[in-house]
Amino acid sequence: MPSTTAASTVYDQLRTLKREAATIGSIEGLISWDQETYMPAGAAQARSEQMGLLARLGHERNTDPRLGELIGACESDSELMGDDRLAANIREMRRDYDLKTKLPSELVEELARVGSQAQEAWKGARKADDFKAFQPWLERMVTLTRRKAQCLSDGVELYDALLDEYEPGATAQQIEGVFTPLRERLSAFIQDIRQNGTPPDTAPLDTQIPATQQHAFGLRVLEALGFDLETGRLDVTTHPFCSGLAPGDTRLTTRYRDERFTDALYGTMHECGHGLYEQGLPKTPEFFGTPLSDSISLGIHESQSRMWENLVGRSRSFWVWALPIANACFDNALGAYTPDDMTRAVNTSTPSLIRVEADEGTYNLHVMLRFELERALISGDLGVEDVPGAWNERMKLMLGLDVPSNAKGCLQDVHWSFGLMGYFPTYTLGNLYASQFWEAIKRDIPDLEAGFEQGEFAPLLDWLRTNIHAHGRRYRAADLCEKVTGRPLSADPLMRHLESRIRPAYGLH
C-alpha cells in the first residue's frame, strides 16, 4: 500500500470491498430463502447455477489479495488501531481473510464434493439402518476434516481449529471444563426426576389447533416480543430457519401441524430470538459488511434463540400473558386450562433417543455425547468403526437408555456426513450463555417477569440490544460473557434454571 494514503481512505477502501462481498452474500441469502419457500421444484437446476456463480463471485472478493493488503495497511496504522472498535473490526477481518485463504481450494472442493456424496450415502444408510454402508464415507469425511483442521490449526488441539470456525476463540478444553460438571449434574438431575417426580399432565399440548389459527397466534407473539415485521417476515418451510439476509430484511420460517401447537409456537419463538439478534445488529451503512455488523458466534446466536424460546417462552409469566391471547386466536380451545397447567405441560422432561425431539432438560446430554465422540474422532482416539458402540454406551450412561438401532443412534444426525464437526457444542453453549445472561438480566431488571405477565417484553429486548446486539463482533463470546455477567461461563446458571422449571412441574421442591 502506498504509505501516503490516509488511514481513513485505506479503511474506506476496505469497507467498500467488504460491503460488496456482503451484498453478494445478502443475495445468496435471499435466493436460498426463496429456494426453501417459494421456488418451483423445476427451478432446482437453474438455482444451483445461480448459487454457484454467487459463491464464486463472493469467494473472489473475500480472498482478493488486495483485501489482504488493505487489512495489513490498517493493522500497521497506529491511529486506527488506537480506536478499540475499529481495531476489533480489523482483527476480525484478518481472521476471516486468513480462514478463507488458508484452505487450499482443492481441499474445499473435495470436502464439498465428497460431503455431498457422503450425505446421500448417509440418507440411504439411515433408512436401511446400515452403519457399515456409511462407515467408509464417514472415514473419508473424518480424514478430510482432519486435513482441514491441520491447515487451520495453530498447533494446540486439532479439534480447536474446527470449533473456532463456529465459536471463534473457544477451545475444547475450556468447553470440557464447563461440560463435564454439567453432564454429571444433569444425569443425576434427570435420574432424580425420573425416580421421585410425578410427570405433569400434558393434555393441554394435545389440543388440536388449525394451522391458520396457530399462524395468527404466532404473529401476535412475534409482535409482542418486538420482532419488526416491517423489516421481517414469517413464512412456512419444512425445516424452520432464520435468515438475517440483508439490512432491513430478516426472514423467519416455521411449520405447523394441527397437533402439538407448542412445537410451532416454540419453533417460531426460537427463530424469533435469532431474528431479534439480526435486527439488533448494527447493519448501518457505516458498518454493514464489516465484522462489527455481524453476530459473534453460533453459540451466542443460539443463546438468543434459546432465551426467547425457553427462558421466556416456558415461564409461567409468559403463559399468564399468552394464554388469553391463545384462546382468542384458538376459539377458546384452551379455555379449560390455567397458566400453571400450560407451564407444567411445557416443562416436561423425559429421556429420549432423538436429539431434535429432546426436551430442554435432556437436550444438552445429546449434545455432549456428540462433542465427546467427534473430539475423539478428530484426535484419533476413536476409530470410525467404534462409533456405534461408543454411542450406545454413552446413551446408557448419560440418559439411561438402550439404543435399539443405529438409525435411532449414531446415524440420526446429518452433520458429520458433510464434515460439520466442531458445530454440535455450540448448541449447548447457547443454552449455557442464555441462562447466564438471564441471571444478569434479572439482577438488572428485578420486575422482568412481572412485565411479561402484562405482555411487556421490551425491557428484555432493550437489555439484549444494548449489552449484546449492538456490539456485533467487537468481543469474543467468552469475553462478552465475562463483561456482561461478571464471571466466566459456568454450568451453574443453566442447572439452576432447569431445576427451577422442571422440579416444580414434577411436584418436587
Add this chain to the structure above:
Amino acid sequence: MPSTTAASTVYDQLRTLKREAATIGSIEGLISWDQETYMPAGAAQARSEQMGLLARLGHERNTDPRLGELIGACESDSELMGDDRLAANIREMRRDYDLKTKLPSELVEELARVGSQAQEAWKGARKADDFKAFQPWLERMVTLTRRKAQCLSDGVELYDALLDEYEPGATAQQIEGVFTPLRERLSAFIQDIRQNGTPPDTAPLDTQIPATQQHAFGLRVLEALGFDLETGRLDVTTHPFCSGLAPGDTRLTTRYRDERFTDALYGTMHECGHGLYEQGLPKTPEFFGTPLSDSISLGIHESQSRMWENLVGRSRSFWVWALPIANACFDNALGAYTPDDMTRAVNTSTPSLIRVEADEGTYNLHVMLRFELERALISGDLGVEDVPGAWNERMKLMLGLDVPSNAKGCLQDVHWSFGLMGYFPTYTLGNLYASQFWEAIKRDIPDLEAGFEQGEFAPLLDWLRTNIHAHGRRYRAADLCEKVTGRPLSADPLMRHLESRIRPAYGLH
C-alpha cells in the same frame, strides 16, 4: 482471437460468457420478483444496493470487449455461419452487443437519473392535474431520448432506433402502413356499434366473488391452458406481471377484487400467455443465455398474452368449458347465466378515456394516438407544449370523447416520463400478430374451438410451441409472421376478429 482456435471452441467460449451474464440476469429477475411479492418494506434500501451491484456485474459482462472479439471471430467463421440457427444466434448477439456498447455510459446514467426525477414530477403533476409542472421534465426526457436515438440510429427515421429496442427490425413507416387502415376502420366500427347496437347485459360481471374462490378458479384455468406449475407459480401483486426469470422458473402474478372477477381472470390469462411463451422457449443448457433461448420482441410476447386473454378467453367455446368450472369454484354464483350471457358480457365495447381500462375494441385507438404523438415528438414536428392540445384533438377524432382534464388525458401514462418512447406500438402489434396467427391456427386446426368446449387447449399450445416458441430469436417478428401465416402483417385479421366478437354481443350481424 488466435486463428488456431477451433470454431466450436470460440463459440463455446462465447456461450459461456453469455450464460454467465444471463445467470446474473436471472438473479436480477428473481430479486425483482421478490421485491414485488414478499420483500419487507424496510428492505428497500438494501434491495436497491443488491440491484445496483447485479446491474453493474451484468453490464460488465455484456460489454466485455472479449465478447465483441468472440462475436467477431464467429462472424468470420464460414462453417459456423453456414448453420442457419447458429448464424441467427451470432447475428442477434452482435445486435445486443452493439446496442449495449453504442450508448455512452454518461448518457445511460443521465437517462436513468433524470428519468427517475421526471417520474416523480409526473406523479405530482398527474395528481395535481398540472401539465405545466411536468412540461420541463418531459422536454428534458425528449431531448435525452433523441440523443439516445441519435447514438443508435442508422440514419433513417430517428424514431426507428427507439422502436428497434423493443421490436427489432420494425420501422415507423411499416407500422404506419398497418396502423392507418386499422385506425380508420376501428373508428368507423366503434361509431357503428355505438349508433346501431344494443349494449349487452353486463350483470354477470357484477357478481361478487371472494378472492380465494377466484384464486382457485384461476389455478384451474392455468392448469387447463397448459401452464406448468412445477416450473412456475402464481402470486398476488399490485401490478400483475410475468417473469420468465430462469430455466424452469416462470412466475406469474395477478390481483383480486371481489367485484369484476373477470378482471383477475383475464389478467391471469394474459400473464399466462406470457408465461406459456417463456416456458416454451428453448432455455436448454445448449442455448440458455443466447438469443435462441430468448423471446423475439415485445410485440410477439404481447401476441401470446393477448391470444390467451382475448382470442381464447373471450370466446364462447371457452365459456362453454369454463362456466361449470367457475360455478364449481364460486358456489354456483353464476348459476343463472349461460355461456352466451358470459360471452356477450365480456365482449362489451365502450369508448373511454383511460388506456389501461379500455376494452379490446377501443384499446388500439389509445395506442395509436400515443404512437402518433411520440413519433412527432421525436421528429420534432410536435413541441412538448402542444402535447395536451394534440392529445385532446385526437381523442375527439378517434374515440369521440372530450377530455375533461390532462390527468385523464396526456398525463395518464408513466411511460414517457422515464423515456419509454417507441414502446407503445408493441401493444397493438401484439393484438395484430395474435389475430393473424389465430387465422392461421384455425386453418391448421379446424376443430380448435370445439376442443376448447371440452377443455382441450393442448392443440393450440402445441401449435404455438412448434411455430413460435421453439424458434427463440431465430426470426425477426415480421419474418416469422410471413413464415407462419403466409403473408405480411395486416389490419384485416384483427378487424375480422373484433367484428366477429363485438357485433354479435351488440345484436348486430
